[in-house]
Amino acid sequence: MDHSSDIRATFFQECEELVEALNDGLNEIDETIEDGLAEPETVNAVFRAVHSIKGGAGAFKLETLVRFAHHFETTLDALRAGRIQPDAALLLLFHRAADHLSDLLAAARDGVDPDPEGGAELISLLAALTGADEEESSEGEAEDFGFVPLTLSFESEPAATGSGCYEILFSPTRALYANGHDPSVLFRVLGDLGQVKARLDRSRLPAFAALDWQESWLDWTLTLTTDEPEHQIDEVFEFVDGLCTLEIRALDEAPPGLPLLPDPEPAVTVDAEPRPQAPPPKPRPPEGEDSAEKKAAAPRATVRVELDRVDRLINVVGELVINQAMLSQCVQDAGIPTRSAVRSGLDDFKSLAREIQESVMAIRAQAIKPLFQRMSRIAREASDIAGKQVRLVTEGEATEVDKTVIERLADPLTHMIRNAVDHGIEPAEARRAAGKPETGCITLSAAHRSGRVLIEVADDGGGINRPKVKQIAAGKGLIAQDAELSDAEIDMLLFLPGFSTSTVVSDLSGRGVGMDVVKSAIQALGGRVSISSTPGQGTVFSISLPLTLAVLDGMVVDVAGQTMVVPITAIVETLRPQPQDVHFLGSGAQVVTIRGAFVPIIDLGAAFGHRPPVRDFSQRVLMLVENEQQRQCALVVDAIFDQRQVVIKGMENGYGRIPGIAAATILGDGRIALIIDPDEAVGNVSGLGDP
Template sequence: MADIRATFFQECEELLEQLRDGLEQIEGEGDCLETVNAVFRAVHSIKGGGAAFGLDALVRFAHQFETVLDAMRAERLTITDDVIGLCYRASDHLSDLVAAERDGTEPAHDTSEDLAKRLVALVEGPVPPGTVPETAGTPTPETFGFVPLAIPIGPTADPQDTTFGIEFTPTAALFTNGNDPVHLFRTLREMGDLSVSVDTVSMPTLDALDPHNSYLAWSLRLVTSESEHAIHDVFEFVEGLCSLRVWLDAEPAPTVPDMPAPAEHVPPSDPGAASPREAAKPAGQSPKATVRVDLDLVDRLINLVGELVINQAVLAQCVAEAGLSTHTDISAGLDEFKNLSREVQEYVMSIRAQPVKPLFQRMGRIVREASDISGKSVRLVTVGETTEVDKTVIERLVDPLTHILRNAVDHGLEVPETREAAGKPPQGTITLSAAHRSGRVLIEIADDGAGINRPKVREIAITKGLIPPDAVLSEAETDKLLFQPGFSTNAVVTDLSGRGVGMDVVKSAIQALGGRVGIQSAPGKGTTFSISLPLTLAVLDGMVVDVAGQTMVVPITAIVETMRPRLEDIHALAGDGSVVSVRDTFVPIVDLGTVFGHRHPSKDFSDRVLLLVETDQNDRWALAVDSIHDQRQVVIKGLEANYGHVPGVAAATILGDGKIALIIDPEETAVRARPTAIQSFVLDEV
């Protein structure tokens, strides 16, 4: 039972995602009957599963939500922005109830009664104060008890109700797919006065009984105010898996149909075979077979793959030290081992890769709640929801994105009156996007608000002692002051912000993921936060270099090109700086040996190799190294848990000879090494 319950909650996550998808489509496309039906089915499935496990609070709220959706699909309720807004909040609360039942806790936001009143009011009018809504047919615990057969069940019928006869004969495929007729009968019971009788005429003797076959049929009589279409909707999930006939009571009851040919039993051990239900679907609509795996097992597999990559590097080192020819069988086998290791690594990484869609949907709730608190009208637009990211990265992005979005609503967007005075629509827009770029994941949060008030930021920074009064800052340096601990532009503490905690937390969280965060802002037009992250936290392609006798690794994705400069290409700047001429442009040179304290500064780079790197903001630097060893896959070993964050160092790795090599963060290293025209207060870790 525990396994079945766990499966139910996993399916609830998928159904809640379908529910949010449907609401977004309805909001964007308007009244689409098929989409409304899909949303209704998602809530109905959650309610039915919750009833099977006796989750009364979940069932009651889902029933009231379902009533509103039923009125929408029956066109008794006009779909407006207010209706969609309430449906979003009902979806959020339904998610809370599912999580609470799964974890055995109380809902994070106990708003069931208030939301239920508002849902009922949409269909039946305002609920009198002090009353608890109890819509017609609202299920009680008894409603979902076992249904006795061959006796009347359900509420007393109204004289105006219609009587229907129903003949229902399931196939074996219906049970193979986890369905149970009793759940269908319970749903019918909610619609009126139901009587059920079972037909066992096709039941064979015990010695001839096939446990994989289906032999029972049911005759039902339903007195209800609902339409025949509503009855067919109840059986929608088992369409193609049963024989069904519904008729008015005035018609003669047909004889029980002959049993359909038993569906071929598909052994559960055949993961590639399509289920009978999938086989019944039209061609081109069958989903790929999937399997749920414990995440711990995937993590262990990823760790083993990392050790496999290290082992491959050890063998390569041994072969190189032995001086074996590249044409020997050992070298050929090692190359094949290397290719297989890379292929295994890519497939294992893809197992953990997940689209950011669930994360973006979760952020939709954050924006709605922040909009309610601030009194501003805000629309969230999402782009690139199918972009795949390592699951660990997704989980650890929740808090940073929450901080940024709340700040965007509270600080970035103006109130409707101010926006209209500036010629903007009263409703503000926040765009949340994700994309793969240069081997990394780029997530952007852009608002169309007023932009950063840089004079105010500078004034606050001086007041808090973060910069000296005479400091000369560029616009980018002023913007990055927002990431300083304790910095806040709110004079009053609100439910959203003003406690001086937030953006510095964002910076730390992103750095812990091996990422970077940047800001771009234009007065009156808005602000964009850019978060650049590695695709995975396990393995990367790196260039192994020598720096003053130390072995270091530079991520390949950051390197644009390599060069050995001529003496005339190097130009000295005032102070300790130097630049290199690259195709009519000048690129600052950063000596890694000097940055990490392995040698004294020098302006002679003629005997060095320069690695031209480019950041997500299109800034360029030339990293000076002594030589390049080779290019290889390296296993990422984080430093934060065992040591702490080292500026300019993203992580470490184990080389084939057993030595430890630091993995360089090129952008952070370059920013850390630049000549500072201001004090050391800053920004050298953003």
């Protein structure tokens, strides 16, 4: 089938959503677990997710997946039916099963053979819970999932046994027709079993005038000669049971030319329950108004589009913004008055372009939730290995972030979570001794804050052991033995390349990947990472990211004849300093007093090597910028041209990372301007930024 690969892609995409729903449901059950109760709606949703994965996997003959999903589903069904009680251990098993299911899906998608070991262990654990299914779960019966390739109620596999002749009296009620049945169809199916003769009895049919067209007036007497066993006949009529009067009796010999009259005592009556050994009925959750209301949120209509197309659109819109800026420049250069139609038309154009751009950016934005869900798993695995009890709480999962940012955030975040489990949370004894609950808590949160996305990983562990950090840094020659460092400066040592506090290389964090890698990954996204830690209470790592990687609002400034852009989000205020406010320090450094506080001055022109440091600020502007730690510094610029939206053009591919420069942009007049990274500028003052 031409479309099979498309449908396959749909399947894996849908499974991603189902795994998300599955994890959501399990987390929800986690929250109510203390009462020993699980919301039936939630259990049902979890069950349905696994069930749907199984159904789809079956269609693609992914047998390992079907097999595992089947066992998972069976155990969930037992929970749903109240045969097993939810507790923390069960939920942990379910979480692990969900993780394994997601691994199997990934393996199936990539065409890799899944690891059979993990599955076997989980399957035996799951099967042990349902008891009754233990035999079914034995290795030998891998094929038996309780499905038959196809059983249509009236379509039967031929069987070798039995040979005989049957007379069937068939008298439909009106309900049989109402349920979509058609006697002729039944007869034809019966014909598959052998030779059928039908005789119509229309003796009950009234005169046309008295005819109720919806009523059933016709009866049939059928004779069937077949080699099939009798239960095959029952199966043909399985779905009309209760909708007709049916009598089946075996005849001793082949029928004579004329069918016999019906016997007053029918020999066989079709049993309403063809399989009495069926499992007990599964109670369903109540389908009351309330629950229906709650779940009635119909999925929003969506269109799936290839990412390439979106990116192409974003690129073109980026060009549009540049083009609009160029046009504005031309109009201004041409001296067209502000109140002209051209100007006002151009203003409309500008706001429209901006609106288009924001809408396009929104297409790329996605909720951060799937990423957070992955982190739940990381935390679970990490705490297993570390032998610690850790709970991961997530907040702000609905926060929308650019898709690329989400993708590229996975690795650093994984490392930070592992780090928090490994180094942040203390062992249980230490926690007990400190009067804390034994189970450590890591909070992973996301929020929009002033045009950026703030992601925090907070643990309630022992906080950073600063004397130890300093000692290690000194031992490794990262700082001077006698260096005087503030607490914040000591914390930032964690981000230095080659720093690792773990004396033993542990299974988790000590894989040669340090926090420096985390920092550079975040920086590559235009983000910043910072630490705050309180001894005995825990540590918070904060990541601040731009909403989009494509545009930013910037202040276009002149620095020693160079046009540069300072991101608006970093700018606190601009000021023209009075000479008496500027102070010169011995080392050649300068500070400015702003409302009683001393703020270091950075002359961008000098920092980038365009000119020697200036000492006269009377004709210049100080631009007060702030980094994530609320540390400020004043950038010296010669003039401010304009505030505008600029399209970010990365330079790292061509030039590598340039300290102090975040990226470049193309201005309205076609010139290239560098975008300043204010955080690094501030960091440089502290002496701890990148060299």
